[in-house]
Amino acid sequence: MNNKPTLHTSLSPALLHLYDLSNSVVVIIDVFRATSTIASALYNGARCVIPVDSVPKAIEISKNIGGIAAGERDGQIAEGLQHGNSPLEYTRSFIENKTLVLTTTNGTRLLQMALDKNADTIISGSFPNLSRVVDFLIAEKKNVILGCAGWKDRFNLEDTLFAGAVIQRLKKQFTIHCDSSLMAETMYAKHKNDLVSFAPKWTHYHRLVDRFGLIEDIRYCLTNDVAGVLPVYTNGMLVAK
Amino acid sequence: MNNKPTLHTSLSPALLHLYDLSNSVVVIIDVFRATSTIASALYNGARCVIPVDSVPKAIEISKNIGGIAAGERDGQIAEGLQHGNSPLEYTRSFIENKTLVLTTTNGTRLLQMALDKNADTIISGSFPNLSRVVDFLIAEKKNVILGCAGWKDRFNLEDTLFAGAVIQRLKKQFTIHCDSSLMAETMYAKHKNDLVSFAPKWTHYHRLVDRFGLIEDIRYCLTNDVAGVLPVYTNGMLVAK
Numbered sequence: 001m002n003n004k005p006t007l008h009t010s011l012s013p014a015l016l017h018l019y020d021l022s023n024s025v026v027v028i029i030d031v032f033r034a035t036s037t038i039a040s041a042l043y044n045g046a047r048c049v050i051p052v053d054s055v056p057k058a059i060e061i062s063k064n065i066g067g068i069a070a071g072e073r074d075g076q077i078a079e080g081l082q083h084g085n086s087p088l089e090y091t092r093s094f095i096e097n098k099t100l101v102l103t104t105t106n107g108t109r110l111l112q113m114a115l116d117k118n119a120d121t122i123i124s125g126s127f128p129n130l131s132r133v134v135d136f137l138i139a140e141k142k143n144v145i146l147g148c149a150g151w152k153d154r155f156n157l158e159d160t161l162f163a164g165a166v167i168q169r170l171k172k173q174f175t176i177h178c179d180s181s182l183m184a185e186t187m188y189a190k191h192k193n194d195l196v197s198f199a200p201k202w203t204h205y206h207r208l209v210d211r212f213g214l215i216e217d218i219r220y221c222l223t224n225d226v227a228g229v230l231p232v233y234t235n236g237m238l239v240a241k
Numbered sequence: 242m243n244n245k246p247t248l249h250t251s252l253s254p255a256l257l258h259l260y261d262l263s264n265s266v267v268v269i270i271d272v273f274r275a276t277s278t279i280a281s282a283l284y285n286g287a288r289c290v291i292p293v294d295s296v297p298k299a300i301e302i303s304k305n306i307g308g309i310a311a312g313e314r315d316g317q318i319a320e321g322l323q324h325g326n327s328p329l330e331y332t333r334s335f336i337e338n339k340t341l342v343l344t345t346t347n348g349t350r351l352l353q354m355a356l357d358k359n360a361d362t363i364i365s366g367s368f369p370n371l372s373r374v375v376d377f378l379i380a381e382k383k384n385v386i387l388g389c390a391g392w393k394d395r396f397n398l399e400d401t402l403f404a405g406a407v408i409q410r411l412k413k414q415f416t417i418h419c420d421s422s423l424m425a426e427t428m429y430a431k432h433k434n435d436l437v438s439f440a441p442k443w444t445h446y447h448r449l450v451d452r453f454g455l456i457e458d459i460r461y462c463l464t465n466d467v468a469g470v471l472p473v474y475t476n477g478m479l480v481a482k
Binding site: 015154156177179180182186190202204 | 252253255256259393394395396397398401418419420421423424427428431442443444445447
């Protein structure tokens with residue numbers, strides 16, 4: 001008898017409704033850059049990250065609690081904010097013991113969707129905290145949904161490749177009947193040793209590098225385990241477990 | 242100046258709304274098995290294929306015009322019908338000069354969605370008519386949406402691999418900034434010489450082969466250019482152009 005938990009990959013927020021989240025761990029994946037930034041901030045000592053869906057809400061909450069309001073829209077620091085969605089901004093000297101109130105285009109929206117669909121547990125993942133995500137999923141022994149944030153509901157490769165990285169590391173412990181997962185794992189297996197040189201072919205790369213010169217952000221977001229922390233959503237905030 | 246038309250791949254009907262169909266050729270892709278069956282029937286001399294969204298409608302229309310009512314639900318011949326969605330059923334001796342009224346789980350629904358979104362031109366494609374699809378798209382010089390029918394809105398590999406086959410053959414004639422298309426082409430490049438041996442890993446294969454023994458259908462649907470016809474949608478029916 002097969003008692004392994006199941007794993008599915010949702011390639012876009014517009015496909016999340018196809019999966020039962022109620023008894024599952026949902027991994028929010030927004031490699032460029034929300035979930036890389038969340039890992040960076042928590043790894044460098046932020047008390048917590050409060051994800052919110054609008055700039056006014058980020059400003060209001062950060063005022064009330066004395067936190068840092070930050071976020072982006074379409075790849076740039078959002079109007080009215082002083083801090084953006086770059087993981088490199090959140091060094092220890094800047095963020096330690098502070099609360100980050102973060103609004104982003106795709107990742108925070110997907111997290112809200114997972115909440116609305118009564119996910120059992122929500123964590124966030126990206127290459128900088130890959131191993132912590134994998135270790136947690138194996139230890140939990142619950143069903144898993146890898147939720148790619150995409151770009152405005154479109155499929156993207158960076159989130160899919162991260163899903164593939166997770167799948168390659170834990171597939172023996174899960175039952176996986178899911179073409180999205182098989183594709184993600186296949187793409188990752190093909191490109192795992194050349195992610196940074198593959199990246200210039202991705203649409204999001206052009207948005208971030210050609211328009212804003214953010215090549216160092218790209219490199220950070222694609223580097224394994226440089227921010228070994230596990231962000232878990234609880235009581236409205238992501239905290240390091 | 243780049244005057245090449247654009248090409249995008251929609252990985253699921255639930256993602257079709259992200260693309261502008263109004264000045265585009267939309268290719269309906271439902272490899273297992275609607276668009277393989279449509280190619281087979283038209284190649285073998287069917288007058289036309291009328292896609293409909295329900296079994297009662299298939300029965301009513303076929304009675305009125307003296308056609309063949311056919312279709313499947315969940316991989317089996319739909320209740321109340323005598324003919325299913327197997328391309329191998331539609332031999333020349335059976336279908337020549339007849340009209341096929343076809344209802345299927347995914348392909349006919351996606352076609353209706355493309356109509357509702359005012360697609361400029363709708364054609365259908367699968368491996369059996371790959372070259373005809375490619376030749377038509379190159380000749381038209383219009384923007385292209387490769388529309389994967391998936392399975393009940395889930396991503397599937399067979400439709401994605403067909404999209405990749407098309408892209409590999411015409412990418413020099415199009416502007417392609419689309420991660421879905423890049424992924425589809427990469428997956429196809431990796432597996433183009435072993436599609437039939439890769440197929441047992443796909444969810445739809447298990448549905449069709451383990452449950453219904455349809456391995457010959459699978460082989461047909463994955464064979465290039467055995468039904469070299471171009472189905473074009475016009476006035477409520479698909480006809481061979």
